Amino acid sequence: TKWVYDFGGGASDGDASMKNLLGGKGANLAEMASLGLPVPPGFTITTAVCTAFYDLGRKYPEELDAQFEASLKTLEAKTDKEFGSATNPLLVSVRSGARASMPGMMDTVLNLGLNDTTVEGLASLSGDKRFAYDSYRRFIQMYSNVVLNITHDVFEDILEDYKDLQGYELDTDMQAEDWQDVIGKYKSAVLSNNGGKPFPEDPKDQLWGAIGAVFGSWMNDRAIFYRKHNDIPASWGTAVNVQSMVFGNMGDTSATGVAFTRDPGTGQNLFYGEYLINAQGEDVVAGIRTPAPISKARAAEMGSDDEPLEVTMPDVYQQLTDVASKLENHYRDMQDIEFTVEQGKLYMLQTRNGKRTAQAALAMAVEMCKEGLITEDEAVLRLAPAQLDQLLHPMIDQDAKAAATAEGRVFVKGLPASPGAAIGKIVFDSDEAADAAAKGEDVILIRIETSPEDIHGMHASKAIVTARGGMTSHAAVVARGMGRPCVCGAGSLRINKELGEVSVAGDTLKRGDIVTVDGATGEVFKGRVAMIEPDLSGDFAHIMEWADNARTLSVRTNAETPADVEVAKNFGAEGIGLCRTEHMFFDADRIPVVRAMILASNEKGRKEALEKLLPMQRSDFEAIFRIMGDKPCNIRLLDPPLHEFMPHSDEEMAEVAKGSGVSIEMLTHRASELHESNPMLGHRGCRLGVTYPEIYEMQARAIFEAAVNVAKETGIAPVPEVMIPLVATKAEVALMKARIVKMAEAVLPKSAIKIDYLVGTMIELPRAALRAADIAEEAEFFSFGTNDLTQTTLGISRDDAARFLGDYEKQGIYEKDPFVTLDIEGVGELVKLGAERGRSVKPDLKIGICGEHGGDPASIAFCHGLGMTYVSCSPYRVPVARLAAAHAAL
Ligand code: PEP
Numbered sequence: 038t039k040w041v042y043d044f045g046g047g048a049s050d051g052d053a054s055m056k057n058l059l060g061g062k063g064a065n066l067a068e069m070a071s072l073g074l075p076v077p078p079g080f081t082i083t084t085a086v087c088t089a090f091y092d093l094g095r096k097y098p099e100e101l102d103a104q105f106e107a108s109l110k111t112l113e114a115k116t117d118k119e120f121g122s123a124t125n126p127l128l129v130s131v132r133s134g135a136r137a138s139m140p141g142m143m144d145t146v147l148n149l150g151l152n153d154t155t156v157e158g159l160a161s162l163s164g165d166k167r168f169a170y171d172s173y174r175r176f177i178q179m180y181s182n183v184v185l186n187i188t189h190d191v192f193e194d195i196l197e198d199y200k201d202l203q204g205y206e207l208d209t210d211m212q213a214e215d216w217q218d219v220i221g222k223y224k225s226a227v228l229s230n231n232g233g234k235p236f237p238e239d240p241k242d243q244l245w246g247a248i249g250a251v252f253g254s255w256m257n258d259r260a261i262f263y264r265k266h267n268d269i270p271a272s273w274g275t276a277v278n279v280q281s282m283v284f285g286n287m288g289d290t291s292a293t294g295v296a297f298t299r300d301p302g303t304g305q306n307l308f309y310g311e312y313l314i315n316a317q318g319e320d321v322v323a324g325i326r327t328p329a330p331i332s333k334a335r336a337a338e339m340g341s342d343d344e345p346l347e348v349t350m351p352d353v354y355q356q357l358t359d360v361a362s363k364l365e366n367h368y369r370d371m372q373d374i375e376f377t378v379e380q381g382k383l384y385m386l387q388t389r390n391g392k393r394t395a396q397a398a399l400a401m402a403v404e405m406c407k408e409g410l411i412t413e414d415e416a417v418l419r420l421a422p423a424q425l426d427q428l429l430h431p432m433i434d435q436d437a438k439a440a441a442t443a444e445g446r447v448f449v450k451g452l453p454a455s456p457g458a459a460i461g462k463i464v465f466d467s468d469e470a471a472d473a474a475a476k477g478e479d480v481i482l483i484r485i486e487t488s489p490e491d492i493h494g495m496h497a498s499k500a501i502v503t504a505r506g507g508m509t510s511h512a513a514v515v516a517r518g519m520g521r522p523c524v525c526g527a528g529s530l531r532i533n534k535e536l537g538e539v540s541v542a543g544d545t546l547k548r549g550d551i552v553t554v555d556g557a558t559g560e561v562f563k564g565r566v567a568m569i570e571p572d573l574s575g576d577f578a579h580i581m582e583w584a585d586n587a588r589t590l591s592v593r594t595n596a597e598t599p600a601d602v603e604v605a606k607n608f609g610a611e612g613i614g615l616c617r618t619e620h621m622f623f624d625a626d627r628i629p630v631v632r633a634m635i636l637a638s639n640e641k642g643r644k645e646a647l648e649k650l651l652p653m654q655r656s657d658f659e660a661i662f663r664i665m666g667d668k669p670c671n672i673r674l675l676d677p678p679l680h681e682f683m684p685h686s687d688e689e690m691a692e693v694a695k696g697s698g699v700s701i702e703m704l705t706h707r708a709s710e711l712h713e714s715n716p717m718l719g720h721r722g723c724r725l726g727v728t729y730p731e732i733y734e735m736q737a738r739a740i741f742e743a744a745v746n747v748a749k750e751t752g753i754a755p756v757p758e759v760m761i762p763l764v765a766t767k768a769e770v771a772l773m774k775a776r777i778v779k780m781a782e783a784v785l786p787k788s789a790i791k792i793d794y795l796v797g798t799m800i801e802l803p804r805a806a807l808r809a810a811d812i813a814e815e816a817e818f819f820s821f822g823t824n825d826l827t828q829t830t831l832g833i834s835r836d837d838a839a840r841f842l843g844d845y846e847k848q849g850i851y852e853k854d855p856f857v858t859l860d861i862e863g864v865g866e867l868v869k870l871g872a873e874r875g876r877s878v879k880p881d882l883k884i885g886i887c888g889e890h891g892g893d894p895a896s897i898a899f900c901h902g903l904g905m906t907y908v909s910c911s912p913y914r915v916p917v918a919r920l921a922a923a924h925a926a927l
């Protein structure tokens with residue numbers, strides 16, 4: 038086995054395609070060297086060594102030593118120096134490099150190979166004794182920190198004390214002799230902090246120590262934690278790069294810097310970076326000195342007084358920008374590079390695809406496509422669907438947010454339930470929210486939890502914050518649907534509605550106080566934090582058009598109010614995938630009628646109330662059909678348990694009693710009759726249709742009459758899809774369908790324009806998925822209700838999950854919240870089975886998904902794989918779903 042790969046100095050064993058074996062850094066160093074760029078030579082010990090090291094119980098594979106010695110010899114030959122030589126010493130850097138960049142691991146040791154002898158060699162080679170001893174003390178400190186685990190403070194204290202004693206201000210006041218003194222003190226500090234073991238003098242011991250530290254750090258807690266959260270398997274391992282040193286700290290013609298080939302914040306095609314004269318790499322990172330901008334343009338933009346590299350070293354600048362464009366063209370993406378200038382000569386130390394904000398990713402993808410650097414499909418793939426979310430809502434300005442955090446203005450942190458940001462005054466009540474909004478005030482609704490009765494308050498609010506409930510709690514689902522930012526499950530909130538106060542651990546805010554909510558992170562800030570508005574034209578529109586060309590899945594929306602339907606259509610929804618009709622029953626003008634219907638003790642009373650509801654419901658559907666034109670509109674018949682509509686407070690009870698002419702006693706009695714122990718598994722869904730056929734009949738009539746009316750009015754035939762919720766058996770579908778079809782046959786002949794309608798069912802109970810073949814004999818489409826299917830498959834209540842799911846995720850029982858990302862192994866298996874069994878009976882069966890997962894990129898990829906017809910999600914997630922569907926197809 039080849040365990041060690043050489044790079045640079047005219048010959049490289051590896052290239053960029055070998056990231057898995059050489060790690061990102063090693064593969065790109067080899068690639069840059071092969072491109073003829075100035076890369077200091079070195080060698081890479083492969084990730085396979087790391088894996089073997091752990092397989093062998095922290096021992097190296099046998100052949101490694103010989104290969105290491107050979108590569109070290111080669112490196113000596115390439116650099117014309119000798120490792121450990123007293124007169125002509127080779128010094129190296131040692132760096133980790135996994136496939137994916139991985140914070141938490143040992144990073145870098147510079148100047149390795151220095152000891153009391155070789156430091157003199159470096160002094161005479163460079164002709165600069167001060168530089169040599171400065172490098173030596175840096176090495177001791179860095180090595181002791183990352184390899185021997187001695188904290189920086191130990192060394193910083195020694196240096197500060199020394200400078201104080203000598204009356205020095207700056208490190209530059211230190212002369213060679215001063216550094217020699219300090220080095221002596223550093224070494225005794227190592228002795229006493231390293232279990233009595235001295236600092237290693239033998240360069241080979243130093244090198245193996247550093248290599249061992251890199252491999253050891255692969256399994257430290259921070260690295261394990263990072264891997265777990267970023268889905269990186271432990272089996273990947275890390276590589277170690279040993280590279281000959283070049284010195285950015287050899288005086289004023291030397292420098293070191295980092296740069297992005299384009300602006301990673303905005304995407305602007307402007308070389309972006311910083312550098313320090315007479316410094317080593319870690320000085321830029323450590324922030325001891327403030328680096329200067331590289332280009333004049335950038336310096337001007339920043340209003341920086343520091344001289345840019347373009348001015349101090351014009352030749353190097355020219356060379357660097359040439360290298361940058363060569364790298365961009367070669368990798369066809371924005372690069373994040375590190376470089377060092379040693380006495381006027383440029384060296385490249387690293388290149389990789391640069392991390393970027395969502396805005397930058399978008400701007401760059403479109404610009405690079407226009408430059409001809411990448412194709413439209415590639416441009417689409419450059420923007421992660423999850424990132425897109427950040428572009429669709431007003432966003433908190435990141436600088437302002439960092440400042441607010443530093444000022445200690447984070448009030449509480451909960452679940453990031455619905456993205457976007459909003460500023461407003463605190464209210465604790467939905468009516469209060471509606472009143473304030475009517476006066477033009479921006480309010481933030483803070484509740485223990487929300488219920489369907491809060492819809493108007495949620496609509497009136499700029500954002501919603503709850504103390505209880507998870508990612509599919511009522512607040513979360515409804516807020517996402519409305520595009521309102523929402524933070525939920527902020528368990529440390531203590532709300533005292535009577536006092537008009539909310540507190541977190543003694544920190545109290547009052548009704549009317551201003552807060553800023555960041556739904557993308559789940560944070561709530563005291564006071565205002567500055568925001569920026571999204572731009573949905575231009576680049577955004579281009580990417581979405583290219584995504585639409587690439588995808589095969591259709592994207593619909595879950596919406597019921599005309600405003601939401603309109604928003605979704607503008608975001609590109611190709612139809613409605615779920616209109617939850619119960620949401621239409623809570624409007625102020627109809628809730629009394631709905632209550633009268635529920636309270637009726639017989640069919641006659643119910644029918645009277647339904648007569649009143651019919652025209653309202655019909656006009657709801659007309660509004661939707663008008664907006665959606667010839668696009669399919671899936672309308673679900675009433676689903677929730679009836680008691681959700683019942684009045685809660687005594688005042689409301691009295692009001693309803695008055696309105697319906699029924700006594701309060703009677704009303705209370707009826708409410709208790711409706712009470713259920715497990716309403717989610719109770720009298721809901723098509724079970725309502727079985728018991729009270731007249732409700733579904735009214736809804737079906739409203740749908741078909743609305744279709745006829747809108748067809749007449751606009752000349753365009755609406756495409757209604759009537760959906761039956763919560764079925765478990767074919768018999769339920771057959772029974773409901775027969776009634777719906779009968780209604781259609783009664784209503785539709787009146788239409789001059791032919792209305793094509795479908796009757797189908799939700800698949801949201803395990804039995805329905807298992808019996809999908811029977812059900813497909815009756816149903817004309819399936820829509821997977823993965824919220825209920827997750828709830829019933831996992832046996833976890835959607836509304837109570839927040840209490841323990843956090844622990845489940847922390848302990849790795851479920852990797853992700855199964856109400857957010859489909860549990861593919863379990864619930865997904867039922868979806869797959871249901872789709873297959875359904876299509877075994879009807880090969881062309883329309884199949885969609887309308888649970889919250891319909892807007893989740895990973896779940897969308899799964900749906901694409903199953904050959905679903907469409908996904909449906911809340912309006913503000915429609916663009917995310919379009920992009921995710923394109924990614925799945927590409
Ligand atoms: C579902 O169960 O996935 C669904 C879409 O219906 P609801 O969330 O309204 O129960």
Ligand code: MG
Pocket residue numbers: 801822824825
């Ligand atoms: Mg459901």
